[in-house]
Amino acid sequence: MNKTILLNKRPTGIPQESDFKFIETDTPEVAEDQILLKTKYVSVDPYMRGRMSDAESYVEPFQLNEPIHSGMIAEVIESKHQSFKEGDFVSGMLEWKEYQTSDGKNLMKVNENKAPLSAYLGILGMTGLTAYFGLNEIGKPKKGETVVVSGAAGAVGSTVGQIGKLLGARVIGIAGTDEKVSLLKSEFGFEEAINYNTSGNMQEAIAEAAPNGVDVYYDNVGGPISDSVHANINRLGRIVVCGAISLYNSTSEPTGPRVEPFLIKKSVLMQGFIIGNYADKFPEGIERLSTWLKDDKLKYSETVVEGFDNIPQAFLDLFEGKNKGKMIVKV
């Protein structure tokens, strides 16, 4: 039998287990020019919350009673396609099924001898590329500048911090537990890290950690944490708007301080992006990330949940900050 996870309901506010539905189907037959894939690793990501709604977005919404899809690594277990053979591993956007067929389009072969398979969902996949291009194309940190990263213990955040360091910047992370804060300093080399749950006045905490002000803010969270970073931004600062996890589950339009006054006062740039904007530069990014990884200059952490049945719960756990680094389900 072949378990499949469908979108059962569109969530209001925080998604629930009941928004998902498990069904069982037959294992599909492989036609000519197709391959049969067995799911190995499934990526769950905050941006997927947007696809569960039917509001207009940069990606089309998931359909009700249709399988959810996300970044996945799968093994080719049968091939009638000339470009793939049994035993190949591939990465791509696939459906939340134990087994599925594919015509091979938009799949990329990955090499398990070069890096662990799960790395292709993270540091050498969308996560690493999101960190790399957001920081390089928008943040453009110069040597000696101060970079602040929110959601710093997350998969993207911890990579941003390390790339910032490799580019010669002073890096400060913001996270929500003492454990994450000490991980940022001991494991990922952040100069300073701030626990927003215990720091009291965040604006002052950031001013203290960044005595020369903030030149680049890589924002994964939005909301009041970001307001307190904005208050410390330097003239000609750059704000990389990568994510706003604090706002995604809001049921009404989130409001806060207007940004125009400080954007003008300090000549600040604020830019949102999705990684697809830089698709033509992916090879450059993967090359640079692989080199750093091989030279042991880039570390990554994963939270690996085991079992196909736990995919929805792993996704829900993202919104409670239960992951350290990339959240992955091993099937």
Added chain:
Amino acid sequence: MNKTILLNKRPTGIPQESDFKFIETDTPEVAEDQILLKTKYVSVDPYMRGRMSDAESYVEPFQLNEPIHSGMIAEVIESKHQSFKEGDFVSGMLEWKEYQTSDGKNLMKVNENKAPLSAYLGILGMTGLTAYFGLNEIGKPKKGETVVVSGAAGAVGSTVGQIGKLLGARVIGIAGTDEKVSLLKSEFGFEEAINYNTSGNMQEAIAEAAPNGVDVYYDNVGGPISDSVHANINRLGRIVVCGAISLYNSTSEPTGPRVEPFLIKKSVLMQGFIIGNYADKFPEGIERLSTWLKDDKLKYSETVVEGFDNIPQAFLDLFEGKNKGKMIVKV
């Protein structure tokens, strides 16, 4: 006697006539390497509201009981300086005095045969350069794209619209009276213009005027008008944050919808600036604006108030939208 206008009080909210104080002093003596200047034209500008407060800003605040200063055109009526002679006209940041001395630093000679003197405070001065560089360096409109300008009947706004047209964009203006709206279309060549005081639902009015969405938004006002433009922004749109006159007199921190969600969703850039950031490119800008002006491709409007005593009132009138185009006082 020599009238001078001082900052009497720092305003709370909307500035008042009583925030200014007139005094009379002797006409100053000219020392070696100095010139004596007689004020001819005085520029009053919304950004000066910021300098009346003592909050941190990109320019230092005016000092209490010291003269206000702004962009001015003056005539050299006595010279002990080798670079200036009697009868020269100069442009620069000068004090609100009928007569003052200067060492000539940071003054630029202007030629009254090439353009009317007051133009050097507007279309060939900070106003024109602000429109030109904000649009070219941040907005970067491409042929056929849609540009929306708020505060469109103002000095900067009406110039932005015309430059947008010269660059091949479709230009839509937002202003606050029917008279301004018809001026935008008949005089400045805007394709569409919207009166925000009578249009009802602004978001819908903009959607109707911009059926292909908004690629570039040149924002002079901030606040709810801008929210309604943001709601119509296209993927990869650019928001030039030039001014926020609707927020300048706010006595508490202005709040509104958070921008991060649409910045991410649409990969939008939002950037504040001050014209000084582009100082090294001023000659390029003045050259291009002069050429357009000479070829009659660029029109400008001025509201000229007469009399030194009316300078404070002219400034206050800015916040009630009483000016059409650049507000200037002729002394």
